[in-house]
Amino acid sequence: xxxxxxxxxxxxxxxxxxxxxxxxxxxxxxxxxxxxxxxxxxxxxxxxxxxxxxxxxxxxxxxxxxxxxxxxxxxxxxxxxxxxxxxxxxxxxxxxxxxxxxxxxxxxxxxxxxxxxxxxxxxxxxxxxxxxxxxxxxxxxxxxxxxxxxxxxxxxxxxxxxxxxxxxxxxxxxxxxxxxxxxxxxxxxxxxxxxxxxxxxxxxxxxxxxxxxxxxxxxxxxxxxxxxxxxxxxxxxxxxxxxxxxxxxxxxxxxxxxxxxxxxxxxxxxxxxxxxxxxxxxxxxxxxxxxxxxxxxxxxxxxxxxxxxxxxxxxxxxxxxxxxxxxxxxxxxxxxxxxxxxxxxxxxxxxxxxxxxxxxxxxxxxxxxxxxxxxxxxxxxxxxxxxxxxxxxxxxxxxxxxxxxxxxxxxxxxxxxxxxxxxxxxxxxxxxxxxxxxxxxxxxxxxxxxxxxxxxxxxxxxxxxxxxxxxxxxxxxxxxxxxxxxxxxxxxxxxxxxxxxxxxxxxxxxxxxxxxxxxxxxxxxxxxxxxxxxxxxxxxxxxxxxxxxxxxxxxxxxxxxxxxxxxxxxxxxxxxxxxxxxxxxxxxxxxxxxxxxxxxxxxxxxxxxxxxxxxxxxxxxxxxxxxxxxxxxxxxxxxxxxxxxxxxxxxxxxxxxxxxxxxxxxxxxxxxxxxxxxxxxxxxxxxxxxxxxxxxxxxxxxxxxxxxxxxxxxxxxxxxxxxxxxxxxxxxxxxxxxxxxxxxxxxxxxxxxxxxxxxxxxxxxxxxxxxxxxxxxxxxxxxxxxxxxxxxxxxxxxxxxxxxx
RNA sequence: GGGAGCAUAGCUCAGUUGGCUAGAGCACUUGCCUUACAAGCAAGGUGUCGUAGGUUCGAGUCCUACUGUUCCCACCA
Numbered sequence: 001x002x003x004x005x006x007x008x009x010x011x012x013x014x015x016x017x018x019x020x021x022x023x024x025x026x027x028x029x030x031x032x033x034x035x036x037x038x039x040x041x042x043x044x045x046x047x048x049x050x051x052x053x054x055x056x057x058x059x060x061x062x063x064x065x066x067x068x069x070x071x072x073x074x075x076x077x078x079x080x081x082x083x084x085x086x087x088x089x090x091x092x093x094x095x096x097x098x099x100x101x102x103x104x105x106x107x108x109x110x111x112x113x114x115x116x117x118x119x120x121x122x123x124x125x126x127x128x129x130x131x132x133x134x135x136x137x138x139x140x141x142x143x144x145x146x147x148x149x150x151x152x153x154x155x156x157x158x159x160x161x162x163x164x165x166x167x168x169x170x171x172x173x174x175x176x177x178x179x180x181x182x183x184x185x186x187x188x189x190x191x192x193x194x195x196x197x198x199x200x201x202x203x204x205x206x207x208x209x210x211x212x213x214x215x216x217x218x219x220x221x222x223x224x225x226x227x228x229x230x231x232x233x234x235x236x237x238x239x240x241x242x243x244x245x246x247x248x249x250x251x252x253x254x255x256x257x258x259x260x261x262x263x264x265x266x267x268x269x270x271x272x273x274x275x276x277x278x279x280x281x282x283x284x285x286x287x288x289x290x291x292x293x294x295x296x297x298x299x300x301x302x303x304x305x306x307x308x309x310x311x312x313x314x315x316x317x318x319x320x321x322x323x324x325x326x327x328x329x330x331x332x333x334x335x336x337x338x339x340x341x342x343x344x345x346x347x348x349x350x351x352x353x354x355x356x357x358x359x360x361x362x363x364x365x366x367x368x369x370x371x372x373x374x375x376x377x378x379x380x381x382x383x384x385x386x387x388x389x390x391x392x393x394x395x396x397x398x399x400x401x402x403x404x405x406x407x408x409x410x411x412x413x414x415x416x417x418x419x420x421x422x423x424x425x426x427x428x429x430x431x432x433x434x435x436x437x438x439x440x441x442x443x444x445x446x447x448x449x450x451x452x453x454x455x456x457x458x459x460x461x462x463x464x465x466x467x468x469x470x471x472x473x474x475x476x477x478x479x480x481x482x483x484x485x486x487x488x489x490x491x492x493x494x495x496x497x498x499x500x501x502x503x504x505x506x507x508x509x510x511x512x513x514x515x516x517x518x519x520x521x522x523x524x525x526x527x528x529x530x531x532x533x534x535x536x537x538x539x540x541x542x543x544x545x546x547x548x549x550x551x552x553x554x555x556x557x558x559x560x561x562x563x564x565x566x567x568x569x570x571x572x573x574x575x576x577x578x579x580x581x582x583x584x585x586x587x588x589x590x591x592x593x594x595x596x597x598x599x600x601x602x603x604x605x606x607x608x609x610x611x612x613x614x615x616x617x618x619x620x621x622x623x624x625x626x627x628x629x630x631x632x633x634x635x636x637x638x639x640x641x642x643x644x645x646x647x648x649x650x651x652x653x654x655x656x657x658x659x660x661x662x663x664x665x666x667x668x669x670x671x672x673x674x675x676x677x678x679x680x681x682x683x684x685x686x687x688x689x690x691x692x693x694x695x696x697x698x699x700x701x702x703x704x705x706x707x708x709x710x711x712x713x714x715x716x717x718x719x720x721x722x723x724x725x726x727x728x729x730x731x732x733x734x735x736x737x738x739x740x741x742x743x744x745x746x747x748x749x750x751x752x753x754x755x756x757x758x759x760x761x762x763x764x765x766x767x768x769x770x771x772x773x774x775x776x777x778x779x780x781x782x783x784x785x786x787x788x789x790x791x792x793x794x795x796x797x798x799x800x801x802x803x804x805x
Numbered sequence: 806g807g808g809a810g811c812a813u814a815g816c817u818c819a820g821u822u823g824g825c826u827a828g829a830g831c832a833c834u835u836g837c838c839u840u841a842c843a844a845g846c847a848a849g850g851u852g853u854c855g856u857a858g859g860u861u862c863g864a865g866u867c868c869u870a871c872u873g874u875u876c877c878c879a880c881c882a
Contacts, residue, residue: 752838
């Protein structure tokens with residue numbers, strides 16, 4: 001028996017504990033069922049989980065549940081990405097210190113503690129959302145196993161020549177004081193100023209005008225460029241010009257990349273102002289002049305500006321240019337600049353020795369792999385393709401940071417030879433251990449450890465390998481790889497998806513997964529992203545769970561279609577609450593008539609009972625079709641509208657039969673019981689995907705006594721016992737239509753719905769069918785007599801009886 | 806500048822490979838305490854399907870162009 005009211009506050013916790021204790025969602029290693037594996041992205045441990053995470057993770061979770069209920073042994077691990085820059089930034093913020101102010105050991109310890117604290121919070125939140133991951137399969141990218149896998153991955157690439165150590169221009173964040181990768185850039189619109197400067201021509205009183213937004217780089221100027229087709233400036237070619245304030249001379253060169261209509265059509269080249277400068281640097285073998293140090297301050301070559309932050313230097317230099325009559329004019333502009341996604345700092349370019357993974361040389365392969373993958377929705381593939389086609393640099397994986405996976409690398413102090421660790425010694429920390437052999441090149445035995453750590457993505461990009469026990473359990477690896485599905489939001493296609501494809505290809509020449517499912521973003525009202533800075537109590541996951549229940553929050557995450565951004569709209573939560581309330585009440589009601597009922601296969605069905613089964617079967621098919629396309633929201637729409645139809649039309653039609661077997665016969669009751677039993681059971685299973693708590697509560701108190709399965713979530717979806725009979729469905733709908741018209745008559749006449757009608761005249765072309773269901777129609781409309789006419793569907797009412805109270 | 810998504814009722818959105826008179830919920834109006842649910846039920850009005858062409862017997866759906874909007878990428882002199 002069900003309680004009178006459903007109390008989510010106690011029930012949700014109760015069932016969450018039950019599932020954990022019973023291992024309801026555990027992966028069965030020995031099962032014979034086909035495996036469906038999900039490569040769940042481990043969330044970055046950098047603070048709070050916001051509603052966007054909940055949205056994206058729930059969508060994938062629905063798939064896990066669906067597959068579990070359709071014959072698969074679901075492998076659904078949940079991990080945490082807890083190493084690298086994001087964690088360091090979090091710890092620095094929390095502790096109010098900078099990593100370099102404490103020892104490396106001490107900082108690492110702080111990181112580990114912080115990570116543990118946050119992960120507990122993350123895990124609790126996902127559990128309280130009813131997430132059905134198998135928590136026994138949890139993993140951490142900073143764990144020893146992950147570090148080992150990550151270092152193995154590095155060594156494998158090293159042996160295959162896919163990773164190299166070189167001095168090459170790399171993107172640099174002066175705030176985080178580390179190299180970063182192209183994928184970690186974000187563009188931001190910024191206000192800036194074009195400063196038109198005078199570059200005097202050697203041995204002349206003439207000058208050439210050059211517009212620059214970065215006058216602080218004057219000291220790093222190597223040359224100036226004109227376009228070879230620039231007739232106005234072509235006579236400058238071969239001459240030298242004097243760099244303002246610094247008064248050294250640089251040559252005038254020409255290059256096609258110079259745009260005639262930008263600025264003055266003449267550009268200064270500094271090492272490095274932007275990506276074009278790095279290309280010119282290589283092409284013309286220019287001199288390296290470093291104006292900005294690792295932390296964003298001016299260097300020696302800046303002269304009097306040394307030690308100033310770049311912005312301060314810029315202001316000073318502009319003052320000085322004005323004073324020396326070298327500044328012609330200033331024009332304000334807005335332009336898109338690349339900033340570091342983690343901190344918003346404008347990106348610089350630095351020439352330093354870094355480790356790179358080759359990505360540029362295999363563009364064609366990345367495109368091929370992208371095409372082999374099945375993308376849900378398909379249009380998201382173009383984001384991947386766009387990214388691959390526009391790749392400019394190899395993937396820089398070394399970070400000048402502290403908390404992360406170390407490179408298993410030393411350098412010979414004598415000859416500089418790179419010494420890598422033996423695979424059997426992994427994981428290693430080169431800072432605390434030494435190579436086991438002398439330098440293979442020069443035989444010396446003094447080494448300098450690599451103190452950099454790896455990009456966090458270098459580890460995250462092998463989650464399929466980590467979870468499938470690559471190099472640990474070969475049989476298991478073969479069973480799981482490639483994984484079936486990678487679900488993630490569209491913002492990390494260029495990182496997670498791309499890098500994982502790169503690694504799997506280099507390691508094993510396979511795709512890491514067969515399919516990817518890309519979910520959208522949650523937007524605040526005006527179509528703005530809900531970022532951490534914009535999240536508030538109104539959309540805080542915990543508050544929402546408290547206010548509406550986890551089931552309702554889950555319901556909300558199933559709105560919309562896959563891949564599309566949706567606007568956060570609280571209305572959906574209210575609709576979800578209504579749905580759960582209705583589901584509970586409908587179940588309670590139906591079970592008034594199902595206590596001690598045992599469904600019989602040979603039950604003879606009345607037409608409307610056949611109708612609801614057939615209509616339900618039709619809905620099931622659509623539901624499954626949508627799930628096959630990963631359209632979890634559209635699948636739920638089908639189920640939901642069927643359910644309301646079941647309540648408002650079907651239950652109303654048969655309730656009199658259920659109440660009164662003495663009048664309508666035991667057969668009529670049994671027929672309705674049969675249809676109710678199966679329809680409700682199947683609906684509960686399907687709703688269970690979205691609303692696991694309330695459906696479990698209902699199941700445990702009702703169907704379990706008959707069905708015996710320990711949890712509704714361990715059951716299989718089964719076809720309703722009926723064919724899809726389109727004719728029958730149509731006829732049944734005509735009955736509903738007639739009933740609705742009769743209700744309309746009562747409403748118009750301000751009558752109660754139970755008012756008895758003297759006579760109802762139904763016009764239909766399906767008189768025979770109406771004859772069969774006459775009891776139901778009479779019961780639901782309180783009509784005492786029904787007369788039939790042949791023609792298009794219509795109904796008239798001939799009088800009513802108002803009973804005295 | 807290149808690419809992608811979206812544009813349907815006041816709001817949020819469905820509308821499958823083209824096929825009856827374009828749907829749902831919310832909101833709004835009116836009524837109903839009906840032996841599950843008043844957090845309920847019933848009934849009701851609401852549309853140049855962004856614009857302009859095209860294909861077709863037939864277009865919200867396919868094609869072309871345009872407009873608006875969001876996102877991705879490039880552009881940092």
